[in-house]
Amino acid sequence: MSGNILDLKRRVGLVTGAGQGVGRAVALRFAENNAGGVVVNDFRLERAQAVAGEVEKLGVKALAAQCDVTSFDSVTAMFEKARAAFGKVDILVNNAGNAGADPSAVARKPFWEQEPKDWEPFLGTNLFGVLNCVRVAGPAMIANKYGKIVTVISDAGRVGEPNLEIYSGAKAGAAGFMRAVAKDLGRAGITANCVALGATRTPAIERATSDPEAVKRMLKVYQIKRLGEPEDAANMILFLSSDASSWITGQTIPVNGGYSFAM
Ligand SMILES: NC(=O)c1ccc[n+]([C@@H]2O[C@H](COP(=O)([O-])OP(=O)(O)OC[C@H]3O[C@@H](n4cnc5c(N)ncnc54)[C@H](O)[C@@H]3O)[C@@H](O)[C@H]2O)c1
Numbered sequence: 001m002s003g004n005i006l007d008l009k010r011r012v013g014l015v016t017g018a019g020q021g022v023g024r025a026v027a028l029r030f031a032e033n034n035a036g037g038v039v040v041n042d043f044r045l046e047r048a049q050a051v052a053g054e055v056e057k058l059g060v061k062a063l064a065a066q067c068d069v070t071s072f073d074s075v076t077a078m079f080e081k082a083r084a085a086f087g088k089v090d091i092l093v094n095n096a097g098n099a100g101a102d103p104s105a106v107a108r109k110p111f112w113e114q115e116p117k118d119w120e121p122f123l124g125t126n127l128f129g130v131l132n133c134v135r136v137a138g139p140a141m142i143a144n145k146y147g148k149i150v151t152v153i154s155d156a157g158r159v160g161e162p163n164l165e166i167y168s169g170a171k172a173g174a175a176g177f178m179r180a181v182a183k184d185l186g187r188a189g190i191t192a193n194c195v196a197l198g199a200t201r202t203p204a205i206e207r208a209t210s211d212p213e214a215v216k217r218m219l220k221v222y223q224i225k226r227l228g229e230p231e232d233a234a235n236m237i238l239f240l241s242s243d244a245s246s247w248i249t250g251q252t253i254p255v256n257g258g259y260s261f262a263m
Contacts, residue, residue, distance in 0.1 A: 004033065004034070005242070005244045006033050006238050006239060006242045006244055007033060007034045007242065008030060008033050008034050008035045008091070008238075008241065009034060009036075009243070010034060010035070011035060011036055011090035011148075012035065012036050012037040012038075012039070012082070012086040012087075012088055012089050012090050012091065013026075013027075013030045013035050013037075013038050013039070013091035013092075013093065013241060014038075014039035014041060014065075014078075014079075014089045014091070014092050014093070014133075014137070015027050015030070015038065015039070015040060015041060015093040015095055016042075016069050016093065016094055016095050016096035016129065016133060017041065017042055017069075017096025017097065017125075018040045018041055018042055018048065018051055018093075018095065019040070019042030019044050019046075019047025019048050019050070019051055020047055020202065020203050021200075021202030021203055021204055021230055022095055022152060022197070022200060022202055022230045022233045022234065022237075023040075023041075023042070023051075023093070023095040023096070024051045024054075024230065025229075025231050025233065025234035026093055026233070026234045026237050026238070027040050027051050027052075027054075027055055027062075028051075028054060028058065028234070029231070029234040029235065029237070029238045030055075030060075030238065031054075031055045031058040031059075031060040031062075032058060035060055035091075036060075036061075037060065037061045037062065037063070037085065037086040038052075038060055038061075038062045038063075039062070039063045039065050039078075039082045039089065040052045040055065040062055040063065040064050040065065041065045041066075041067055041069070041096070042064075042096075043066060043067065043068040043069075044066075045064065048065060048066055051064075052064035061085075063081065063082060063085045065078045065081060065082065069094075069096050069125060069128075069129030069130075069132055069133055070124040070128055070129050070132070071132070072132045072135070072136075075129075075133055075136050079136045079137060079140075083140070088140065088144060089137055089140065089141075090141070090144070090146055090147060090148065091148045091149075091150075091241045092133055092134065092137045092141075092147070092148070092149045092150070093150045093152070093237055093241065094129065094130045094133050094134070094149070094150070094152060094174070095152045095237075096125055096129050097125055097126050097129075097152060097154070097171075098121060098122065098125050098126065098167075098204075099122075099154065099156070099164060099167045099204065110163070111163075111165040111166070118166075122166040122167045122170045123166065123170050126153075126167060126170035126171055126174060127171075127174050127177075130151050130177065130178075131177065134177075134181060134192075137149070138185065138190075141188070141190050142185065142188045142190070145188055145189045146189050146190070147185070147188070147189070147190035147191075148191055148240065148241045148245075149178070149181065149185075149190065149192040149193070150192075150193055150194070150195060150237050150240045150241055151174050151175070151178050151192075151193075151194045151195075152194070152197060152233070152237070153171040153172075153174055153175050153194045153195070153196045154168075154196060154197055155196050155197065155198050155254060155256050155259055155260055156168040156171055157173075157174070157175055157196060158175075158252065158254065158260060158262075159260045171196075174194070175194045175196075175252050178192045178193065178194050178250070178252075179192075179250045182249040182250030183250065186250075191240070191245065191246065191248060191249040192249055192250065193240045193245070193248060193249060193250070193251050193252070193253065194251070194252040195233060195236050195237055195240065195252075195253055195254075195255055196252050196253065196254045196255070196256065197228060197233050197254075197255055197256060198222065198228055198255070198256025198257055198259040198260075199218055199222075199227050199228060199257075200227065200228035200229065200230060200232065200233055201227045201228065201229055201230070202230055209227060215227065222256075222257040222258060222259050223257060223258025223259075224257035224258055225257075226257065227257075228255065228257060232255055233255050236253060236255045240253070
């Protein structure tokens with residue numbers, strides 16, 4: 001037994017949207033902390049494969065799993081493949097999300113000019129993707145009497161962001177859902193928590209962060225005067241995925257340089 005309190009004890013993790021950014025950092029943190037296997041999901045197969053390769057370089061078995069988490073059938077098939085490869089999935093990280101990764105999927109119009117079809121990309125991945133994955137992962141976790149579920153939300157979902165109304169609502173919805181799941185599943189030995197991120201340097205926000213002056217303006221509302229790094233998020237997600245957090249459930253923990261505080 002290592003002295004590492006974050007040791008994952010050979011447990012198997014599935015990380016959605018792990019082809020880059022925060023999800024990639026989580027997959028690598030899992031590999032560095034004695035995961036028994038890592039399922040690297042992304043709807044872009046080449047991204048999932050590249051990160052699965054990085055995980056394997058760290059000596060941990062990885063499965064690159066292409067799947068759009070907005071499709072319940074695809075999520076079901078992905079978990080079947082994961083169980084065929086590893087026997088089980090102990091840890092689910094709902095990381096896939098879209099506030100701006102794919103500009104074509106994001107309605108740039110003010111909310112008051114949007115139509116319901118503009119809302120679908122946000123609700124699809126940020127809310128329905130979480131429901132799909134938890135619905136499919138949960139029964140086997142209950143049968144195994146063990147599970148850790150972590151959902152990545154945004155401070156937008158805690159405090160609300162103008163121009164990101166639907167994203168804010170979808171993330172807040174995911175957090176409310178996770179609190180209910182925590183109450184449902186605590187007695188089965190399963191924890192369910194959220195991590196709420198502030199501006200984190202990933203490809204998703206590359207455009208917004210490529211101009212140093214824009215970053216300076218952004219950081220005015222942060223107490224710690226730097227952007228978050230994917231590893232800042234991954235460290236908290238690793239903690240909530242390990243047994244070090246076994247008495248923490250139903251919480252939303254900000255990792256946000258003090259942009260806003262949790263009460
Ligand atoms: N970067 C930030 O500043 C920031 C801030 C707050 C919250 N977040 C949240 O953190 C999470 C990770 O964000 P990131 O910045 O690393 O994003 P990113 O866009 O850099 O990476 C997300 C990955 O998820 C994949 N993906 C998107 N939709 C998917 C779907 N439906 N099914 C499967 N894969 C899908 C993309 O292909 C991409 O590889 C998201 O939930 C995001 O909302 C990020």
